[in-house]
Amino acid sequence: MAELNQRYGGLPNPKEAQAIWDDIWHQEAHHSTALEGNTLVLREVEALLDSGRAVGAKSLREYNEVRGYADAAKWVYGQALEPAEWHDGRLLTIGEVRQVHHTAMTPVWDIAPHQDATGREGPGNFREHDIQPFSAGMKPPSWPLVAAQSQQWVDDVCVAGLRIHSGEDLGRPLVEELARLHNTFERIHPFIDGNGRAGRLILNLVLVRLGYPPVVIFKRQRDMYLTAMQRADAGDYGALGELIARAMYDNLNRFIVPNVAGPARLVPLAALVDEEFSLAALRQAAQRGRLDAVQGVDGVWRSSRKAVDAYRLNKHQRRRGRD
Known part of the structure; x- marks a missing residue:
């Protein structure tokens, strides 16, 4: 495991920088669920995650959305920085994709399962429904293709990770390659619900394993993020790459700057x-x-x-x- 951490990791583990990781954990759980319509404010998220108190008068579903996402994010950080014994050293596996979705969505599903889901489409299971085209016209693949395309995507991520690690030319800037991978997952839309949350969590799993900081897309960036995703659907990864780059830079400063900054x-x-x-x-x-x-x-x-x-x-x- 030490070899895997040396290969993929470069960030301090949560024990070394607990306050920084916890702050990012709060921010990510708040903003990533807010992108999907959750109305908890940051102080309510902090109270929920730190002390288990449901501050405010929001629905149980909203509290469970945040709790599920936070549990999944904590699992992601733990597996990325200190992988369990069963991990085989690959950058990503299809089992981890399903585990992330299962952890994030189970608390919501327990009280409000998707109204169209069959018994085989619960958290962690691929959809068995076709998805209507998105507003900009992009149509996810027909459901019988989802399992194969999801595995192909995981293989693509692993190949890209090896090329990034070796310094091989990617044919595009690093952040645009990350944008391409993130967008491809969202275009496959492997689950009946929760694909945006799962996709951002998996992107952070990949980033941290590569030694980069996790990214947080702020709720105020929602329109910008959706527009960038639509441009990426057409093969233009520049805007989405820029969003990812700025988020990486902001969180990198949290880890690096305190160690090199002067007292003022x-x-x-x-x-x-x-x-x-x-x-x-x-x-x-x-x-x-x-x-x-x-x-x-x-x-x-x-x-x-x-x-x-x-x-x-x-x-x-x-x-x-x-x-």
């Missing part, structure tokens, strides 16, 4: 967590104006080690003043 360099709060200050405590201090921090357009609060040290000093001085 702004980094996400998740990178500044220590034994004294949790992520929640830093965020609360930033929101109250006690910690010198800024909130970006992506909703992420950023500060610096210097600012946290100043906040720590002021907090200790106030505490001593009360004694």
Whole structure:
């Protein structure tokens, strides 16, 4: 397993950078389900995932959508960074594709199964229905072709992964190759429901195994994402590749920048967590104006080690003043 991690991994494992992984986990579970219409806000997602509390007055289905996605994302990160003994070293297997979908969709299915599904089309099982053409005209393959095309897609992913790892020319930029693979999965549409969520989870499984950070497509990018997917349906992977590249860059900074940034360099709060200050405590201090921090357009609060040290000093001085 160490050899597989060395081959595919380059990111710190969750034990080494737990706060950063947890922050990405919250963001991904929130935004990826929001792309599909889930209305939980980020603080409700955090309460659900961190303490199991259903804050707000949303439907059970929505809470279960987030919980299922979060469970699947945690499985993805675990398998990507520390594979189980049964893993055979391949970049992706068809069993993992089905497992991701099963984990993500089972909590929803338990309370609200798809109305058209047969008993053989539950979570993790390929569809046995044809899908109507999408609004832009793309039509997924007829259902008898799904199993074979899904396996062919997995083989394509593995070949692409080997070429990426070896530095071989892909014939297109790396991010456009990733966009092509992601789009191809969505065009196959192997499951009767949950293909968007499963596709983004599987993309992150592949990325992390290749040593890249997982991506989060923000809910505010929904129209841009759908338009980019439509362009990719026609063979133009540029816009989707750019979205993936920006998301990779943002999360790469969470892992890398804190280790090379000077004390005044702004980094996400998740990178500044220590034994004294949790992520929640830093965020609360930033929101109250006690910690010198800024909130970006992506909703992420950023500060610096210097600012946290100043906040720590002021907090200790106030505490001593009360004694």
